[in-house]
Amino acid sequence: MRITVIGCGYVGLVTAACFAEMGNDVICVDQDRERIAALSDGRSPIYEPGIEALLAVNLSGRRLAFTTRLDQALERAEVVFIAVGTPSSADGSADISQILSVAASLGQYLMAPAIVVCKSTAPVGTACRVQAILDQHCARRHLNWRASVVSNPEFLKEGVAINDFMRPDRIIIGTEDDHAAEVMCALYAPFVRNHERILLMGRRAAEFSKYAANAFLATKISFMNEMASLSARLGVDIEQVRKGIGSDQRIGHQFIYAGCGYGGSCFPKDIRALLHMAEAEDQQLPLLSAVEARNSTQKQWLFRQISTRLGSNLRDMTVAIWGLSFKPGTDDIRDAPSLVLVKSLLDAGVRVQAFDPVAGTNIANQFAAAVARGQLQLSEDQYQAARFADALVLVTEWKQFRQPDFIRLRELMRRPLLIDGRNQYDPQALQAQGFEYVGVGRPSAEPQQRPALRIA
Ligand SMILES: NC(=O)c1ccc[n+]([C@@H]2O[C@H](COP(=O)([O-])OP(=O)(O)OC[C@H]3O[C@@H](n4cnc5c(N)ncnc54)[C@H](O)[C@@H]3O)[C@@H](O)[C@H]2O)c1
Known part of the structure; x- marks a missing residue:
């Protein structure tokens, strides 16, 4: 099928690459020029395991292309996916302005009765609003056809997104239109070959299910x-x-x-x-x-543990952080617990040394002023981050943090206080190695009696 995907973020990019992998002809549109330039070159602007391999195969197979030109991307489209962002508005509601703006552009540029699929997570009633916008445009352009709007929420998990898309637990298709349902089922058929996992329902039920x-x-x-x-x-x-x-x-x-x-x-x-x-x-x-x-x-729990153990005046102390992305396998830091911790530490005058395998740049951009004045350092190496630290906080449970060299760590740190925000470690083993260990919902150890280790 000829597919257009609008929005090349975590969802749009994975959707486009996976449909291309199944032999479809996919064109992916984004308004971000840098993003499109990188993608056209086979470089992914986001970290998602396996995505660059899929890009390479499908770009060279000419099944996948990227553009900033929505009008051109719609010329031959049979199915159009909307995968733009729906961030929180100031009042907490979902801001669907990106979806509505795309809907208006579709109304302007669609040349044939394509199926328009809302993949973005959007409040109940959004697909109906998109339908109304498209219908208005069709009427204004005196067209004798109608684009059918479907809700098809996405359930992929960042970090394992390709596997989730290729082997979904279920695919929810919200539509009251039999033809649209038939096309959507055909499109997803390669992903559900071994057993049926497509659930057909109304648009509002699909939106609410997500x-x-x-x-x-x-x-x-x-x-x-x-x-x-x-x-x-x-x-x-x-x-x-x-x-x-x-x-x-x-x-x-x-x-x-x-x-x-x-x-x-x-x-x-x-x-x-x-x-x-x-x-x-x-x-x-x-x-x-x-x-x-x-x-x-809960997001304030990490900082509370630090101030409980190190005292209320944390000025000029050094805290090391392992892991900054909201979970392993992604560079996404949106609403991550690390943001709350880093901000609290910086506000308290703490020097922060952080390490993350892939999310360091995103944090550096978010706290650019602290990086510029040297209060926040993004380390290249997890052990370097721990040098002379008064505490080490594990925030994101990347695999490389599971079995670190605790002896080396103990020697590097000024005070061997380990706050384990993901309960990755064995409290007894760490205490035996001289660490003061704090886990979530784990009985506190007696404060260690041995003097703090000082490194010149
Ligand atoms: N990230 C996830 O794990 C995930 C999982 C399931 C569902 N979702 C939902 O999917 C939607 C997209 O999420 P995401 O994480 O991929 O977002 P994202 O912010 O990573 O990507 C959105 C992309 O849309 C582009 N865009 C915005 N307006 C555009 C326009 N008018 N034309 C072309 N491109 C435009 C942006 O430049 C950006 O690249 C959201 O509603 C989200 O809630 C996300």
């Missing part, structure tokens, strides 16, 4: 963080509780890790948008308000 899925997953995380805050007080290790409840098939092992809060481009903004949708309908969602409140508290 929000409900994210709200449920965020609830699991906040629930576990709440249990962690109590378990530590009761002298119980939340990690044992996690295993204890995860083995119950009704609960499952996923998304029940206590930690320093959820972040990323989806959960925080989608929960806010859902709360806003409820408010507009005069409904209260106290459970979800609590999920959000717990997450905000």
Whole structure:
């Protein structure tokens, strides 16, 4: 099929590359010229494992192309995916202005009755609004055809996005139009060859399903963080509780890790948008308000541990951070717990030495002033970040942090305080190696009696 994808971000790029990989003829549009130039050259502007290999194969196979010209990209389009951003507005609602602006351009440039697919996460009713905009334009242009708008929310996870897209748990297609449903099912057929995973429903149900899925997953995380805050007080290790409840098939092992809060481009903004949708309908969602409140508290947990252990005056102390992206496998720092921690540390006059395998540049851009005055240093190496540190905080559980050389680390640090925001380490083993260890929902160790190690 001839496909146009609008928006070359985490979702649009993966969508375009995966459809091209299945033999479709895909053209991907973005308004960001630098992004398009890099992509046309086979370089991905985002970090996503496997994406550059897919780009190389499909660019050279001429099944995938990139452009900034929407009019040209629509010339032969049969299916058009809208994969632009839907960030939070100041009041928490989803800002769908990028979708609406794309819809207006489609109304202007579409030359044939294509199927227009809303892939962006957007509030219930957005696909209907896009349909109304397209219908108006068709009427104004005296066209005797109508583009059909479908909602097809995306469920991929950054870091494993290609695998998620290629082997989806389910594909939700929201449409009341039989022809559109048929085309969408044909398009996705190669991704569901071994068993049927396509769910057909109305547009509004499809839109709502995406929000409900994210709200449920965020609830699991906040629930576990709440249990962690109590378990530590009761002298119980939340990690044992996690295993204890995860083995119950009704609960499952996923998304029940206590930690320093959820972040990323989806959960925080989608929960806010859902709360806003409820408010507009005069409904209260106290459970979800609590999920959000717990997450905000949790994001401050790391800094609280530092000030509890190192004292309220942190000026001129040095704190090392391992991991800055909101989760491993991505360079995405949107709403990441690291942002809250870095800001609190900088405000407290702390010198921050941070390391992340791929997200360092994004953090450096976000805190450019602190980098310029030397208060925030992005290290090239995880051990270099820990030199002379008064504390090391693990924020993102990249694999390379799982089994570090603790002896080397202990020697490098000024004070061997390790705050484990992802419960990656064995508290007893670390204490035996001379670390003062703090985990989430894990009973506090007695403060270490040995004097702080000083390195000249
Ligand atoms: N990132 C995820 O993991 C994920 C997962 C599922 C769903 N989603 C949803 O998918 C949507 C896209 O998310 P993302 O993370 O890919 O966003 P993103 O910010 O990474 O990418 C959006 C892209 O759209 C481009 N764009 C904006 N307006 C445009 C226009 N008028 N014409 C052409 N290009 C335009 C931007 O330049 C940008 O490159 C959001 O609604 C998001 O909630 C994201």
